[in-house]
Amino acid sequence: MKERVIVVSMLSAVVLAGCNSDAVETSKVIHQQHLSAANQFYSASSELNNAMATLCVQGDDKKLETAQQAWTKTMQSWMSFQGREKGSEDALALSWQIQFWPDKKNTTGRKLSQLLKQDTAWSAEDLASQSVAVQGLGAAEWFLYEQPQALSSPEGCQLAMAVTGYINQSGKALVGAWQNNPWQAMTPELALGEYLGALNNQLDYSIKKMQRPMGKPGHPKPYQAESWRSGTSMVNLKASVVAMQGLYLAEGHGLDQLLRDKGYAATADRLTEQFANLVTSWPTEPSMTAMLKSREGYRQLISIFNGLEYIKWTLQDEVAPELGIVVGFNATDGD
Incomplete structure (x- = not known):
C-alpha cells in the first residue's frame, strides 16, 4: 500500500509539472x-x-x-x-x-x-x-x-x-x-486566471461598444459609437474580434489547446467555430451609424452581439470550471 501511495504521488507530480510547463509556455506566447x-x-x-x-x-x-x-x-x-x-x-x-x-x-x-x-x-x-x-x-x-x-x-x-x-x-x-512578462512570477493557476480575465474583459468592452450606440430598440444612439467621425466603428470592432480570436488560440498554446488537453474538445470546437463564423460573416459596412439606420443593419448588429455574448458566457460557464479557474468580476461590471 505504501509503495502504491508513493507511485501515485510521483504520477501526480509528473502531471502537475506537465500542467505547469504548459502554463509557462502559454504565458510566454x-x-x-x-x-x-x-x-x-x-x-x-x-x-x-x-x-x-x-x-x-x-x-x-x-x-x-x-x-x-x-x-x-x-x-x-x-x-x-x-x-x-x-x-x-x-x-x-x-x-x-x-x-x-x-x-x-x-x-x-x-x-x-x-x-x-x-x-x-x-x-x-x-x-x-x-x-x-x-x-x-x-x-x-x-x-x-x-x-x-x-x-x-x-x-x-x-x-x-x-x-x-x-x-x-x-x-x-x-x-x-511590455518588455517584461507580467505573468512570469505568478503561479500557473493565477497566470491562467489572468489570461482568461484579459479575454473576458475585452469581450465585455466589445459588447459595451455595441450596447451604447444600439440603445433600446427604435432608439439608437449613433454618436456613442466608437469612431463615428470616421465611420469606421465596425472596422474597429472586427479588429477587436480578430485580436480576441488570436488571444484565445495563442498560436496553439492558448485556451483552445488547454481545453483539448483536458478532454474538452467539444467546448474548444464550439468556441473556435464561433470566432471563425463572426470574422468570416462580418458585414461589409464600415460604419455602425449607417447600420443603425436600417432594419437589416440592426438585425446584423444583434447577430454579432449575440455571438459575442455566446463566447462570453461559454468562457464563464464552461471554460472556467472545466479548467478550474475562478472567475471574478470584470472591470466593466455594473457599468
Whole structure:
C-alpha cells in the first residue's frame, strides 16, 4: 500500500509539472503576442505622425487620404489592447491617453476647439498637462475627419502634429511597458486566471461598444459609437474580434489547446467555430451609424452581439470550471 501511495504521488507530480510547463509556455506566447502588438502600434503611430506632418506641409486631398489611412491602421492596431484590464500595469496606465471613449458630450471636439483659440505653439510635451480627450486617437480623428479645414492654418497644424506626436510617444511607452512578462512570477493557476480575465474583459468592452450606440430598440444612439467621425466603428470592432480570436488560440498554446488537453474538445470546437463564423460573416459596412439606420443593419448588429455574448458566457460557464479557474468580476461590471 505504501509503495502504491508513493507511485501515485510521483504520477501526480509528473502531471502537475506537465500542467505547469504548459502554463509557462502559454504565458510566454501571450507575452510575445502583446509585445509584438505593441511594436505594431508604435510603428503605425510613427507612420501617422509622419503622415500628419506631410499633410501639413503639402495639404492636398491625396495627403489627407494617406493620413486617414495611417490613422485607421493605428486605430486597428490599438484594438489588440483595448479593454484588456490585465497584464502590465504601466501599459494599462496608458489606455486613457491613447483612446478617450466614450465621448458622449463631444469633449474632444470642445477641448480641441478651445486649445486652437489659445496663443500657444503646441508641442507633444505641452499636451501632457492637458485632458486625455486631446491626447489620443480620437483627437487625431477629429482633425482628419471632422475638422480637416483646421489643418489649413499654422495653429491647427501645430496642434494636430502635437497630438500625433503624443500618440507616437505613447506607442513608444507601450513597447517599453511590455518588455517584461507580467505573468512570469505568478503561479500557473493565477497566470491562467489572468489570461482568461484579459479575454473576458475585452469581450465585455466589445459588447459595451455595441450596447451604447444600439440603445433600446427604435432608439439608437449613433454618436456613442466608437469612431463615428470616421465611420469606421465596425472596422474597429472586427479588429477587436480578430485580436480576441488570436488571444484565445495563442498560436496553439492558448485556451483552445488547454481545453483539448483536458478532454474538452467539444467546448474548444464550439468556441473556435464561433470566432471563425463572426470574422468570416462580418458585414461589409464600415460604419455602425449607417447600420443603425436600417432594419437589416440592426438585425446584423444583434447577430454579432449575440455571438459575442455566446463566447462570453461559454468562457464563464464552461471554460472556467472545466479548467478550474475562478472567475471574478470584470472591470466593466455594473457599468
